[in-house]
Amino acid sequence: MLSKRKNNFNNLSEEYLKDKSEVTFYNLPKKVEFCKTCTMSNQKPIQTIEHTQNLSENITTSDKKVTLDFKDGICYACRHRNKKKDIDWKKKEFEFRKLLDKYRSRNGSYDIVCPGSGGKDSFKVAHELKYKYGMNPITCTFAPCIYTDTGKNNLINWINTGFSNYNFTMDGKIHRLFTRLCIDNLLHPFQTWIMGQKAFPNKFAKMMKIPLVIYGENPREYDQGTKSAFYDENVIRELHTREKNDELFIAGIPLEKLKKDLGLSNAEVEPYIPMTTEDYDKEGIKCITFSYYHDWHQQGNYYYVRDNSEDFKLSEQRSAGTYSRYSSLDDKIDDLYYYTTFVKFGIGRAQYDACHEVRAGDINIEEAKALIKKYTGEYPTRFMKDICKWLSIKKDAFKNLDKFLDQPEFTEEYFADLCETFKSPHLFKKTNEKKLQIRYLP
Numbered sequence: 001m002l003s004k005r006k007n008n009f010n011n012l013s014e015e016y017l018k019d020k021s022e023v024t025f026y027n028l029p030k031k032v033e034f035c036k037t038c039t040m041s042n043q044k045p046i047q048t049i050e051h052t053q054n055l056s057e058n059i060t061t062s063d064k065k066v067t068l069d070f071k072d073g074i075c076y077a078c079r080h081r082n083k084k085k086d087i088d089w090k091k092k093e094f095e096f097r098k099l100l101d102k103y104r105s106r107n108g109s110y111d112i113v114c115p116g117s118g119g120k121d122s123f124k125v126a127h128e129l130k131y132k133y134g135m136n137p138i139t140c141t142f143a144p145c146i147y148t149d150t151g152k153n154n155l156i157n158w159i160n161t162g163f164s165n166y167n168f169t170m171d172g173k174i175h176r177l178f179t180r181l182c183i184d185n186l187l188h189p190f191q192t193w194i195m196g197q198k199a200f201p202n203k204f205a206k207m208m209k210i211p212l213v214i215y216g217e218n219p220r221e222y223d224q225g226t227k228s229a230f231y232d233e234n235v236i237r238e239l240h241t242r243e244k245n246d247e248l249f250i251a252g253i254p255l256e257k258l259k260k261d262l263g264l265s266n267a268e269v270e271p272y273i274p275m276t277t278e279d280y281d282k283e284g285i286k287c288i289t290f291s292y293y294h295d296w297h298q299q300g301n302y303y304y305v306r307d308n309s310e311d312f313k314l315s316e317q318r319s320a321g322t323y324s325r326y327s328s329l330d331d332k333i334d335d336l337y338y339y340t341t342f343v344k345f346g347i348g349r350a351q352y353d354a355c356h357e358v359r360a361g362d363i364n365i366e367e368a369k370a371l372i373k374k375y376t377g378e379y380p381t382r383f384m385k386d387i388c389k390w391l392s393i394k395k396d397a398f399k400n401l402d403k404f405l406d407q408p409e410f411t412e413e414y415f416a417d418l419c420e421t422f423k424s425p426h427l428f429k430k431t432n433e434k435k436l437q438i439r440y441l442p
């Protein structure tokens with residue numbers, strides 16, 4: 001609740017005035033460090049298991065993050081990238097073909113599920129599987145919150161290139177409410193979408209009786225992962241499944257409480273609930289990543305889709321908070337999401353893009369620093385009107401709504417107030433500007 005957050009924020013007002021503060025939110029490291037080779041920050045959290053994220057205790061300390069591992073000033077992603085230089089990709093591709101042969105259909109029926117949106121990465125994976133490796137993929141999509149024109153166009157472009165697609169769209173009334181709660185409680189506009197997007201392909205694979213699911217990139221390319229996750233061909237299982245007895249949370253609130261208080265049915269919350277590991281094993285589902293077997297290059301994937309389809313479109317203007325036009329183009333909420341990573345961790349979209357391109361050898365570190373300085377913290381103006389409308393909940397739409405939101409209407413002023421309360425004193429300081437300002441950039 002914003003009112004509660006404001007109290008906490010006001011209690012810390014002294015900290016924002018100091019030259020340096022040691023008060024951190026989300027368990028972030030007190031000392032800010034930037035990777036010597038790519039400039040990524042040590043404040044970057046690793047992939048989170050969203051469905052067990054509990055916010056029952058103190059509102060700024062219970063959202064506990066594990067952050068990117070640094071050694072001798074070099075981040076995990078760069079160290080991992082260096083290790084990959086020695087990989088014999090021909091040998092890896094041979095292993096990949098062997099694995100595909102195990103699952104290859106003998107009568108030409110569907111034999112692989114390819115989750116994605118038809119963006120450059122999922123396009124390339126499905127396209128190569130069909131036209132290079134001779135497989136029979138069916139694609140599936142967990143629809144964005146608010147489609148952009150570019151996103152819609154690129155999904156159709158994918159389909160028109162020779163793919164059947166199963167597009168699952170959530171109940172909009174519930175999805176808007178849950179996304180709104182995630183913003184108010186965690187400043188995480190994508191939590192609900194991530195939960196659905198990770199849970200859905202397994203359920204679809206079960207429904208279609210196709211056990212092999214192939215994703216594009218493994219998040220382990222960029223962070224060290226949770227304890228149990230080591231880097232192999234598989235996706236990080238605990239992000240996509242749940243243990244039978246796990247208590248589930250959405251927006252940090254127990255799911256059972258949300259159901260009871262707001263009067264929701266099982267059907268209404270089903271899309272967010274992952275398959276149990278038991279069920280996953282019983283069905284023999286195997287989820288792997290294409291990037292484990294191939295020298296993955298995002299910009300290269302863009303050239304691939306451009307050359308192998310008729311109507312792929314880049315965003316008409318550069319995305320908010322960055323200089324690029326070719327990644328994360330499907331959802332209007334994207335802009336808002338990257339703005340919130342800046343607010344919580346001091347890392348905006350330009351930094352994600354630039355670090356990535358430095359590691360891929362597309363730009364150098366000085367260019368990266370200049371781009372980060374220029375775009376970090378840019379306010380996501382372009383879709384804000386649509387986003388505010390989508391996130392505004394009618395007062396009488398749910399019973400007991402006032403238990404969860406102190407203002408059902410979502411406005412830019414409300415969002416601005418909320419954002420300030422999520423800024424950690426060790427990353428932001430009070431100056432003459434209206435908003436708190438970032439202390440450190442690479």
Ligand SMILES: [Zn+2]
Pocket residue numbers: 035036037038039040074075076077078079
């Ligand atoms: Zn690095």
